[in-house]
Amino acid sequence: MAAWSERLAGVRGVLLDISGVLYDGGEGGGAAIAGSVEAVARLKRSRLKVRFCTNESQKSRADLVGLLRRLGFDVSEGEVTAPAPAACLILKQRGLRPHLLVHDGVRSEFDQIDTSNPNCVVIADAGEDFSYRNMNKAFQVLMELENPVLFSLGKGRYYKETSGLMLDVGPYMKALEYACGIEAEVVGKPSPEFFKSALQEMGVEAHEAIMIGDDIVGDVGGAQQYGMRALQVRTGKFRPSDEHHPEVKADGYVDNLAEAVDLLLQHADK
């Protein structure tokens, strides 16, 4: 592999995944990953632009930022690109009224959205709310539509909590796709539109930006598809087999965000 100086040359902006990179969720809100609080602070003091790009869909942006600040992170709502607000924009633009299968924690993001007489379904990481009854209701709504439209806030396979691996929204998206014979529209990583809006908000072109995430497909593969570079951290849901993924090869693998920031501060924007 080329030297880090070559791999990181010309990077001006950094997109940071949150869960598994900054912190691991779990009991009591979760725990910061060692070194990440300081790494974010160092990055923000540097000449590099920084933005947070998450598929978190259990919590509203306000709640997520509140949690991160309690864990010591310097982050504000305006710095976070998240799928629920992006979905609301799409729903408004297309005049769609969703049936929501989402966690109670994120429901407030949809307060301004008309959910009467639904003509589409939005699913997010609903956690325990992915009951048979709720899944069946979403299925029945879709089957009654002439043109069933399903939005999925991300399509991650699983994420890591302090207690272990947890099913993410992706498997449930696949379940509804198969049940209804349809294909979902993904709002969130790895959708190109989502990276596009995060980069626009950061004011950096794709070829000048790097994504740092723990998901080899959603973070690394998605960012590379969009013309960015991407590093995978060996924290969060990282598994050793990710370094031999059959389709996706990161521009680099680092032990954690702290190491990524060391390398960026040394080699980027040169």
Place this chain on the structure above:
Amino acid sequence: MAAWSERLAGVRGVLLDISGVLYDGGEGGGAAIAGSVEAVARLKRSRLKVRFCTNESQKSRADLVGLLRRLGFDVSEGEVTAPAPAACLILKQRGLRPHLLVHDGVRSEFDQIDTSNPNCVVIADAGEDFSYRNMNKAFQVLMELENPVLFSLGKGRYYKETSGLMLDVGPYMKALEYACGIEAEVVGKPSPEFFKSALQEMGVEAHEAIMIGDDIVGDVGGAQQYGMRALQVRTGKFRPSDEHHPEVKADGYVDNLAEAVDLLLQHADK
């Protein structure tokens, strides 16, 4: 389409799907589909061989037969090919110890199976037991195995109860396949091994047999793949769009089992 006499010529054995053909499940056990009790009786009085071939995996064979008899059907346990007993055979042959994600109603079928220290997962139509917690547990068991093995008792998309369409096991199989990056082994229709055992138990070759079902893919497509003929009934989960399915064309579409039996008694085995 050719005349019925041509389409049904040489049929000596009939495989009957149960749910959606004999009865629709639902409150209080469900209700016989009009004309089906008599149709089964007429078929059994004829020269044609008859066997029941179901993907029912919420109930044990004993409970299913008990319910059908209460609804008036002439059927015994020995006449029913069902996925749970077929799965038990496979587990024993391969020395596998399953983690079971199944409905309580079918658990007794696995009484003789060692479920300690599981090295595979078996999922069936678990209904309300497809909770997030249970799905996550099955996922975690699979992710801890070096070679994760997942058996799915059928892969139906949905079925019809008297109250409406209900998600079947297939969507949940797809969810676990996607979450773990694996492919399930299906025990039940449309697996060729399953049709093979049903035909062996009936003593009829595939080219002499016809399947009657309400599932255009699982019943009709599966049976045709195995070299049988197949009729779709317009009861149960049938939807008008099934008659224009992009991949599967039944050898005939009939309003219900009674019409299928009328035609068979008139034209088969000639």
